[in-house]
Amino acid sequence: MAGRREEKREDLKARLMEAARERIARDGLGNLRARDITQDAGCALGGLYTAFTDLAELVIHVNSSTLKALEARLTLPEARDKSPTDRLRNLAQGYLAFAVEHRNLWKALFDHFPPDTSPTPQWHLDEHLFLMDVIAEPLAELQPDMPPEDRAIRARTLFGAVHGVVSISLEGRFVGLPLERLAREVDELVVTIAAGAERRREADA
Amino acid sequence: MAGRREEKREDLKARLMEAARERIARDGLGNLRARDITQDAGCALGGLYTAFTDLAELVIHVNSSTLKALEARLTLPEARDKSPTDRLRNLAQGYLAFAVEHRNLWKALFDHFPPDTSPTPQWHLDEHLFLMDVIAEPLAELQPDMPPEDRAIRARTLFGAVHGVVSISLEGRFVGLPLERLAREVDELVVTIAAGAERRREADA
DNA sequence: TGTACATCAGTGAACGCGCGTTCACTGATGTAC
DNA sequence: TGTACATCAGTGAACGCGCGTTCACTGATGTAC
Numbered sequence: 001m002a003g004r005r006e007e008k009r010e011d012l013k014a015r016l017m018e019a020a021r022e023r024i025a026r027d028g029l030g031n032l033r034a035r036d037i038t039q040d041a042g043c044a045l046g047g048l049y050t051a052f053t054d055l056a057e058l059v060i061h062v063n064s065s066t067l068k069a070l071e072a073r074l075t076l077p078e079a080r081d082k083s084p085t086d087r088l089r090n091l092a093q094g095y096l097a098f099a100v101e102h103r104n105l106w107k108a109l110f111d112h113f114p115p116d117t118s119p120t121p122q123w124h125l126d127e128h129l130f131l132m133d134v135i136a137e138p139l140a141e142l143q144p145d146m147p148p149e150d151r152a153i154r155a156r157t158l159f160g161a162v163h164g165v166v167s168i169s170l171e172g173r174f175v176g177l178p179l180e181r182l183a184r185e186v187d188e189l190v191v192t193i194a195a196g197a198e199r200r201r202e203a204d205a
Numbered sequence: 206m207a208g209r210r211e212e213k214r215e216d217l218k219a220r221l222m223e224a225a226r227e228r229i230a231r232d233g234l235g236n237l238r239a240r241d242i243t244q245d246a247g248c249a250l251g252g253l254y255t256a257f258t259d260l261a262e263l264v265i266h267v268n269s270s271t272l273k274a275l276e277a278r279l280t281l282p283e284a285r286d287k288s289p290t291d292r293l294r295n296l297a298q299g300y301l302a303f304a305v306e307h308r309n310l311w312k313a314l315f316d317h318f319p320p321d322t323s324p325t326p327q328w329h330l331d332e333h334l335f336l337m338d339v340i341a342e343p344l345a346e347l348q349p350d351m352p353p354e355d356r357a358i359r360a361r362t363l364f365g366a367v368h369g370v371v372s373i374s375l376e377g378r379f380v381g382l383p384l385e386r387l388a389r390e391v392d393e394l395v396v397t398i399a400a401g402a403e404r405r406r407e408a409d410a
Numbered sequence: 411t412g413t414a415c416a417t418c419a420g421t422g423a424a425c426g427c428g429c430g431t432t433c434a435c436t437g438a439t440g441t442a443c
Numbered sequence: 444t445g446t447a448c449a450t451c452a453g454t455g456a457a458c459g460c461g462c463g464t465t466c467a468c469t470g471a472t473g474t475a476c
Contacts, residue, residue: 005419005472012420030318034463044421046465051419055463110376113235153382157370157390164369165362171315177358185362192401193394209439210452217453239430249454251432256452260430 013051015041021062021105029059029108056114060124063112066105067127073098074134084138085194091135092162092190096183099166107171135159142197145204158193162186218256220246226267226310234264234313261319265329268317271310272332278303279339289343290399296340297367297395301388304371312376340364347402350409363398367391 019040023032034055038045052058079090099106114120135155139146146154169182177185224245228237239260243250257263284295304311319325340360344351351359374387382390 008472009419033461045463046422047420049464153386153390156373156382157394160370160373161366161394162369164367164372165365167369168361168365177361181358185358188401189362189366189398193397195401196393196397213439214452238428250430251455252453254431 016051017061020058024108025104028104029111056118059112063109064124064127070098071130084141087138088194089187089190092186096166096186099170103170131159143201221256222266225263229313230310233309234316261323264317268314269329269332275303276335289346292343293399294392294395297391301371301391304375308375348406
């Protein structure tokens with residue numbers, strides 16, 4: 001049977017990714033060790049380097065799958081026909097929920113800086129862009145006359161604002177807030193920004 | 206002459222801190238090495254451990270001085286008698302300017318996580334609080350009826366939002382924005398939030 | 411289908427090195443008289 | 444003020460170890476006939 005090799009290879013890759021994912025989720029990216037991963041995956045230490053060029057590449061693949069999971073979480077059809085403001089609110093709450101539930105995987109998205117010798121590949125950088133698109137879409141409805149370029153920047157700003165509020169609470173430099181309270185802060189922030197956008201549209205008209 | 210020893214000791218501490226500060230500012234916290242610091246400071250490697258318990262403690266002292274510099278930048282008397290909204294705008298622009306000008310020192314404030322064996326001391330955690338106070342003060346003027354506890358939380362949210370927008374641009378995961386454009390985004394965000402607060406006050410009244 | 415050879419994925423002991431921290435030593439500072 | 448001794452800040456070579464990566468080997472998979 002042809003492809004037995006490729007089959008095993010894919011299986012090894014999958015086991016390594018799953019092991020790395022679980023290690024990161026449990027102990028955080030900073031405590032990720034090649035030896036732990038390969039042990040969990042049931043292969044020798046060197047096996048990692050037959051499946052991936054190095055540990056950094058494996059982490060990028062884990063982050064890639066985390067981004068896909070986040071995307072799935074944020075594009076649930078539930079909010080399809082709500083108002084743009086409510087869709088933005090849903091996005092923010094979804095982002096918060098995802099960050100809380102997968103704290104370490106979510107942190108790894110922002111904490112992984114591979115060395116200059118093997119920088120993050122473009123295909124992975126591009127994977128972040130869906131976040132901007134998914135935000136830009138309700139924004140377009142709120143302010144249809146805004147040029148798409150400005151809208152893209154505004155989407156980034158909105159993401160940055162929500163991400164910042166969530167980070168500050170979950171990274172633990174400052175004292176933590178009860179989750180419901182944090183959710184309310186995020187919600188009010190988004191509502192305020194959305195209302196601001198709408199007022200700006202009216203002012204322009 | 207008494208105190209010659211203490212004098213030298215203080216001098217060594219100061220030289221080490223200055224050397225560490227410059228290294229972090231130039232190469233970033235992640236590239237900080239005990240050997241580089243002591244060489245720049247003109248002492249032996251072991252000298253670091255007579256002045257500080259370990260490298261992490263030295264970094265905390267550098268971060269402490271960075272926070273003091275930030276505080277000085279944010280409490281300039283220039284905006285004393287402006288409107289609360291304008292004072293918030295000034296704070297945000299000052300924060301952005303500081304982050305841009307001292308990017309690596311500013312990053313170090315958020316990137317330094319000492320090991321569990323010697324966690325960040327309380328006195329240093331407390332040093333972050335001035336940020337909240339300095340934001341809470343204009344907020345109090347915007348919404349005098351808001352309970353101080355909620356105000357503290359709201360200050361944190363506002364800080365998180367501005368910090369997030371600034372971070373996203375300066376940490377370079379996403380494509381960079383021209384500084385003026387970034388400044389405008391931050392400004393509009395603050396104006397929007399301040400206006401939202403004011404409208405909320407009017408609604409309550 | 412079976413046998414002989416070729417390939418190459420996977421193995422795991424060994425490498426290498428970066429780097430924080432230690433510690434036996436010494437020479438400058440402080441103390442006693 | 445000067446001398447003898449005590450202290451201890453500062454020295455820097457050596458330690459130690461964590462950990463990513465390599466590489467000579469081997470056994471499973473693939474190919475040829």
